[in-house]
Amino acid sequence: MLKQIILLLFLLLGITISAQETSFIAPDYKAIEKEISNKKSTYYYPKLMERLIKNDTLLTHDEFRHLYFGYFFQPKYNAFWQSPDEKKLREFYNKDTLGVADYDEIIKLANHSLSDFPFDLKQLNYLAYIYHLKGDEEAAKTASYKFHNIMNVIFSSGDGKQCETGFHVLLVEHEYVMLNLFDIKSNSQSLVDNCDYLGFEKGKYKVDGIYFNIEKMLENESKSLK
Template sequence: MLKQIFILLLFCFAIQLHSQEIGFTTPDYKAIEKEINDKNSKFYYPKLMERLTKNDTLLSHDEYRHLYLGYVFQPKYNAFWTSPDEEQLRKYYDKEELEVSDYDEIIKLSNHTLSDFPFDLKQLNFLTYIYHLKGDETSAKIASFRFHSIMNVILSSGDGKKCETGFHVLMVDHEYILLSLFEIESKGQSLVENCDYLSFEKGAYNVDGIYFNIEKMLENEKKMLR
């Protein structure tokens, strides 16, 4: 039951995202790195992150673009990050139906996870849902805004039609969340140059698969193995 509602909520978000018809611009990581390290720039990373953690809903698309893509240059970036609260949260994911008494604990755990990794799309979506169930529409809109803003950055980073124009993501989990948004099921995954290629069932969709650029993930993996 909970999983069905969760997928439905994701799909509702997808309709809104798709309707915006955002064009794509391939990320210039050198330019992004320069901007986020410049104390005089409006994209200076510590200031942007401070606004993000304070749930500033006035952050623009360009500011979110520097936040999300610029995270790869932060010491905390780990392409294989997992939530420290994953085990505790899983019992709520797997419930057929949530109880009112569950809401506050889920909110606490999800926000703790987001304090560790502010781009956890799974938790942002779950938070939006729980706040809505609780009747806290203001908090639901704030969590939804961050979720939408991050997804818009990913969708504006490429078109996914080939590796050269693949969608840029911080972690593999974000690839599958994007597919969930459009109710697309992957039948296989393969590494093509510096891209993850997720293939679909032949003839099921307009394309046979989608490319995700994981160049920065691969670089991060190499650093961790040194």
């Protein structure tokens, strides 16, 4: 059901994702860390996060880049993060149809998950879909705005053609959100240097696989195991 939600949502709300074919900028983590720690900077992290939580739709692409990649440096960041409501939400994912009575419970659970991790792309997408079903188009567009801009941050970080230009992600789950977005299925997963490589069925797509840079995820994992 989740794939259908993603495809339907983009059709309903006119959302576009701009994959970067030739133009992309890998995140400069040292510069980002410096900016988000500077109280005088427009990218000071607490202020940016406050604007995101308050659904500020004037956040720019660069501000979203500092929000997303800056989260690596937040004490709460956990490369192993899973939604605390995953089990309950999965029950709704697995339903063929949703009843009106389901909407408010899903909205409550999805927002609770996002309060724990504001870059839970799966819940942002699902939340926008549920708001649309409920008839709250303003809330649906706000959730879609966040989803759209976060996805564009990921797309702007690389082209995925090799490890050196892999897409940078906070979670492995974000890799699969991207694949679902384009209705692509992987049949293998392997670690190549500091990249997660998702392989596809040979000859089925224009490329045989996509690289995701998980350098900061690996650093976080290493710290958590010490």
